[in-house]
Amino acid sequence: LAETPTCGGSAGPCPQSAAAAVPASYALLRQPGRTVLARIDQRTLSPVGRTLPLAGYRQGPARSPDGAQIALVTSDRAAVEIIDLARLERVATITLARGERAGVRGLYWVRADRLLVLVQRMSAPYARHVESRELVAVDPLTRKIVNRTAITNKLALHGSAVAGGRLVLLLQPSTWKGSTVHLLVVDADGGVRTTSVEIGRHRSALRANVLVVAPDGQRAFVLVWALGMTGGRALEIDLNTLRTSPRAIRLA
Numbered sequence: 001l002a003e004t005p006t007c008g009g010s011a012g013p014c015p016q017s018a019a020a021a022v023p024a025s026y027a028l029l030r031q032p033g034r035t036v037l038a039r040i041d042q043r044t045l046s047p048v049g050r051t052l053p054l055a056g057y058r059q060g061p062a063r064s065p066d067g068a069q070i071a072l073v074t075s076d077r078a079a080v081e082i083i084d085l086a087r088l089e090r091v092a093t094i095t096l097a098r099g100e101r102a103g104v105r106g107l108y109w110v111r112a113d114r115l116l117v118l119v120q121r122m123s124a125p126y127a128r129h130v131e132s133r134e135l136v137a138v139d140p141l142t143r144k145i146v147n148r149t150a151i152t153n154k155l156a157l158h159g160s161a162v163a164g165g166r167l168v169l170l171l172q173p174s175t176w177k178g179s180t181v182h183l184l185v186v187d188a189d190g191g192v193r194t195t196s197v198e199i200g201r202h203r204s205a206l207r208a209n210v211l212v213v214a215p216d217g218q219r220a221f222v223l224v225w226a227l228g229m230t231g232g233r234a235l236e237i238d239l240n241t242l243r244t245s246p247r248a249i250r251l252a
Contacts, residue, residue: 024039024085025039025040026038026039026070026085027040027047028059028061029051033055034055034056035057036051036052036053037051037052037070037083037088038051038052054072056075056076057074057075057076058073058075058081059073059075060072061107062115063109064112064140065109065112068086069084069091070082070083070085071107071109071140073104073117075103076100077095077102077103078095078096078097078103078104078119079095079104080094080096080107080115080117080138082140082143092143094140096119096145097121097136101121101122101131102119102121103119103122104118104119104120105118105120106118106160106169108160108162110162110186110188113140113141114138114139114140114188115137115140116136116167117135117138118134118135118136118157119133119135119136120133121133130153131153132153133150133151133153135149135151135186135190135192136148137188137189146189147191148190149191152171155171155182157171158170158172158181158211159210159211160211161211161212161213162213163213163216163217164214164216164239165187166186166188166239167185167186168184168186168211168220168239169183169186170183170209170211171184172209176205177206178206179198179199179200179206179207180196180199181206181222182194182195182197183197183222183237183242185220185242193242195237195242195244197235199222199233207225208224208225209222209223209225210222217239218238218240219236220236220239221234221236222234222237223249233246233249234249
């Protein structure tokens with residue numbers, strides 16, 4: 001016979017020690033001239049315990065696969081900081097590029113030993129255009145840069161996703177002209193494969209679209225729609241072969 005449970009269900013709530021552990025939640029709190037990293041109560045969203053004040057503003061973040069660390073980037077230079085969440089301490093700062101016009105556009109923790117960072121250098125003097133762009137692969141364990149791969153600076157970053165130990169980027173014209181978007185599949189060491197995806201145009205503009213990647217990192221979908229369409233379309237891309245297959249979306 002099954003044993004009668006001593007807690008849970010009709011027996012009432014379990015004590016905290018018997019319940020499944022709830023992963024800790026953290027927040028970046030922006031204050032004048034600084035950013036504060038704090039553990040927060042999931043119900044009240046109020047800071048709990050000690051905090052980590054950081055001079056200047058931070059963005060990102062990217063959390064390690066085991067949840068023990070996060071990576072942050074500064075708003076005014078191309079550098080990555082690694083923070084130990086249990087101790088709320090900065091354990092490393094890794095400079096990716098030098099110069100006041102260099103900065104980080106995207107930060108992705110794809111594997112325990114790999115961070116992928118999208119670094120851009122902007123035009124002078126007003127940073128209106130992207131002069132150059134590269135993906136930098138970083139080993140957060142050894143804190144060394146392992147690879148740099150230049151990618152196009154002629155298209156805007158429209159979407160990104162991390163799954164299955166790889167990064168997928170969706171690039172398209174910043175003007176929304178044309179009928180094609182570009183999918184970049186990046187492996188954990190920074191190797192890049194590219195394919196063009198024809199999504200069509202609505203009148204003179206690129207159709208609205210969004211990137212979705214399956215959790216196992218084997219397939220990506222570019223979902224496409226426009227005003228006046230009775231249903232949407234999806235382009236399924238096999239991320240191993242880069243073969244594209246159209247799929248219909250029927251609205252209920």
